[in-house]
Amino acid sequence: MEKTIKYIEIFEYYRDKILNGEMVYGEKLPTEQEIGELFSVSRHTVRQSILELEKQGYIYRERSKGAYVDKLEKSxxxxxxxxxxxxxxxxxxxxxxxxxxxxxxxxxxxxxxxxxxxxxxxxxxxxxxxxxxxxxxxxxxxxxxxxxxxxxxxxxxxxxxxxxxxxxxxxxxxxxxxxxxxxxxDEKGGYTICKYLIDLGHKRIAWLFKEDDVQGIERKKGYLRALEENNIEIDSTIVGKFKTFEEDFYIDGFTRSLLCRNDRPTAIFCYNDKVAIKVVKVAEELGLKIPEDLSIVGYDNDATVSAVLDCGITTISHPxxxxxxxxxxxxxxxxxxxxxxxxxxxxxxxxxxxxxxxx
Missing domain, CATH: 3.40.50.2300 (Response regulator)
Structure with a gap:
């Protein structure tokens, strides 16, 4: 019992010195003999505490040299x-x-x-x-x-x-x-939903993407890849890009100009469902019906947003x-x-x- 108490006491003594910074990385611990004399215990008991300090990552040992304070993890x-x-x-x-x-x-x-x-x-x-x-x-x-x-x-x-x-x-x-x-x-997600539109006969597909987030860049890559693989000409005039602080006014203006064209797109791929809802509102204000006059797809499958539209929004599910x-x-x-x-x-x-x- 005495040996067990001393072993824990020695372990906690040096552990606390290391944790509170009294002993720092690379500093050498006293020898087993010196620790034994300090605590009046056998070298066997000292060895137990040293092994536990090493096991828990507080020290490391070098053969024939002794024990040293190790570099601690934050935890x-x-x-x-x-x-x-x-x-x-x-x-x-x-x-x-x-x-x-x-x-x-x-x-x-x-x-x-x-x-x-x-x-x-x-x-x-x-x-x-x-x-x-x-x-x-x-x-x-x-x-x-x-x-x-x-x-x-x-x-x-x-x-x-x-x-x-x-x-x-x-x-x-x-x-x-x-x-x-x-x-x-996200690149695969952009490709998947654009390919879905293509498979349903759409060739003039507009795209509204957020250019200051990697997600937007990757989704655009997927969109472009789907068009290229299906030999559909890329029309840069129907690709809109916006930054976070521009979102509200840009989407409204770009969508209005896009939908008032004589050669307006048959479908719009939106950066996310939140953007899709803004596009839907502009389309409805212009007297267009979804999906009869215009097809819309989004991204993220946000139930609270897509519920605004009776028919829902075809989208990519975010986990x-x-x-x-x-x-x-x-x-x-x-x-x-x-x-x-x-x-x-x-x-x-x-x-x-x-x-x-x-x-």
Missing amino acids: KKTKSKMIIVITTYVSEYIFPFLIKGIEEVLSKNGYDILLLSTNNEKQKEREQLKKLLEYDVVGAIIEPTASALGNTNEDYYKEISNNNIPYLMINAAYDKDKQSYVAID KEELGKKAAEMLLRLINGEQEKVSYIFEPEIVVKNSVKRI
Whole structure:
């Protein structure tokens, strides 16, 4: 019994010194004989405590040289169970479902989450990343902000990595070769839904895409590939592109000019369901019926948005809650040291409603 108590006492003594910074990375521990004399125990008992310190990652040993303080993971340095989740938006569109999935998995595993949003603004992302570094967190799930415009806050991401804080990107990533991420195959999704329109006889297909997010760029690639593979001429005059802050007024103006043309398109592929609803409203104001006069497709399968249209909107299904769960599960692998980098790509699935007419 005495040996067991002493073994734990020695382990906790050096563990606490390492955690509170009294002993730092690379510092050599006293010899087994010196520790034995300090605690008045045998070298066998000292050896037990040393082995436990090594097993739990507090020290490393070099043959014939001794034991040294190891470089600690963030999870060893803190008792915090806080994980920060940074998304472009929190309370609208698909995000409540996405966050619900994240929260379900993390809370089940004993973690608390702090929700932050960027409103898809680079400066706001910078502010939230600064908070991440100030708070005592063990990990983060981050949706990149205006991802197609590059990583303007790379210095903060480097600092997060230097502080050994595991993080995982969702919906897109700034650098898929270096960052962990969970996303949907947006290029394939864009291809799938455009090919669906082509198979129903549509050749003049307009496209409204968001150009400051990687998702928009990838969906456009799929759209263009489908047209090229089916030998359909690409008309750049019926392709509209907008940035986040331009969305409302641009979509209204572009759609009106598009639908008032003599050679108006027979179908419009919208960046997402939210954009699709705005296009539908303009079309109805101009006296056009969906799908009799104009076919519409969207992306994300957001039930609250597509319900506005009686016939629904043919769209690509976003996994939402499942993506959130997968992101949380994979972040836990990073936190637990099971993997250094993870990635997962969801396959896109088309959801067919009655917003498209065969021609």
